[in-house]
Amino acid sequence: MHPAVDLPEITAQLTGVTLSYGRQQVLTGLDWSLLPGQVVGLLGRNGAGKTSLLEVLLGLREARAGQVQLFGQAACTIDDASRARIGYVPQQSDLFEGFTARQLLAYFKSFYPRWNEAKVEGLMSRWDITADKPIARLSGGQQQRLSIIRALAHEPDLLVLDEPVASLDPAGRRDFLRELVGQVLDRGTTVVFSTHILSDLERVAFNLAFMSEGRITCQAPLDELIETVRSVQGSRPELQALTACLEAQRLRNHVLDDGLERWLIRLPAGCEPPPSAALQTVNIEDLFMELT
Numbered sequence: 001m002h003p004a005v006d007l008p009e010i011t012a013q014l015t016g017v018t019l020s021y022g023r024q025q026v027l028t029g030l031d032w033s034l035l036p037g038q039v040v041g042l043l044g045r046n047g048a049g050k051t052s053l054l055e056v057l058l059g060l061r062e063a064r065a066g067q068v069q070l071f072g073q074a075a076c077t078i079d080d081a082s083r084a085r086i087g088y089v090p091q092q093s094d095l096f097e098g099f100t101a102r103q104l105l106a107y108f109k110s111f112y113p114r115w116n117e118a119k120v121e122g123l124m125s126r127w128d129i130t131a132d133k134p135i136a137r138l139s140g141g142q143q144q145r146l147s148i149i150r151a152l153a154h155e156p157d158l159l160v161l162d163e164p165v166a167s168l169d170p171a172g173r174r175d176f177l178r179e180l181v182g183q184v185l186d187r188g189t190t191v192v193f194s195t196h197i198l199s200d201l202e203r204v205a206f207n208l209a210f211m212s213e214g215r216i217t218c219q220a221p222l223d224e225l226i227e228t229v230r231s232v233q234g235s236r237p238e239l240q241a242l243t244a245c246l247e248a249q250r251l252r253n254h255v256l257d258d259g260l261e262r263w264l265i266r267l268p269a270g271c272e273p274p275p276s277a278a279l280q281t282v283n284i285e286d287l288f289m290e291l292t
């Protein structure tokens with residue numbers, strides 16, 4: 001008999017998730033898992049379904065089919081103690097505009113067993129948010145920062161951010177990313193956030209999850225993708241033979257005007273293809289264009 005192994009609890013697990021709005025199918029049998037301490041940048045074109053996916057993940061929207069588990073419970077019926085382990089910054093800020101920042105934070109503090117006042121005070125002063133001004137009179141970027149502070153304050157185990165940096169200036173984005181990384185290193189928080197700003201992802205070398213046609217089509221650390229994904233051109237039989245010989249996985253293929261094809265392939269770890277294979281390296285923008 002094997003000794004019992006203490007496996008870490010999976011933060012979130014989605015299996016065969018399907019979601020439609022009327023006749024429009026947005027999630028199509030999507031599988032995804034998030035592990036403790038993972039920082040995942042969710043990438044997809046406008047309208048790909050990122051917000052819908054994050055809402056389903058959090059149990060805010062019910063999938064038509066499939067299973068969504070959060071901390072080992074069904075996401076739609078999660079208990080209060082587990083819900084308190086989640087921090088969420090939605091794309092549309094839901095701050096109460098009549099409140100001041102101080103009133104808003106005091107209100108939310110009352111819901112959580114854990115609340116890091118020192119972190120709140122530190123971020124409020126570093127991010128230049130006036131505590132006693134009505135939220136409606138803060139700028140869009142300041143409101144977004146306040147929303148991020150609110151989500152970080154109770155030290156969540158899962159932090160979900162839907163385009164959190166959209167209205168932040170470059171200095172604000174850099175500071176936010178530093179805070180995010182600090183959060184993960186200090187507490188092992190699982191973080192998932194959607195973004196269109198690829199340079200921010202390059203700075204932190206997160207895991208990237210690419211969304212296309214209602215599914216997560218590829219997820220891996222950025223540096224691993226840069227190391228292993230290649231573009232190659234040739235006739236279909238040549239490319240078939242090459243990928244078989246290298247034991248590579250085909251991620252995408254395009255038929256070119258001259259009858260040749262261009263394939264995006266993923267090499268197995270440690271594979272060193274011969275120079276004659278003429279493989280081209282790719283960058284993060286190529287990955288976005290090809291995989292979303």
Ligand SMILES: Nc1ncnc2c1ncn2[C@@H]1O[C@H](COP(=O)(O)OP(=O)(O)OP(=O)(O)O)[C@@H](O)[C@H]1O
Binds near residue numbers: 048
């Ligand atoms: N409440 C809704 N009712 C009907 N259709 C919706 C609803 N919410 C989203 N959609 C549609 O579902 C699709 C996916 O939308 P979603 O907002 O999830 O995409 P997204 O990837 O977050 O987009 P973006 O990058 O532009 O924010 C879109 O075609 C959108 O029009």
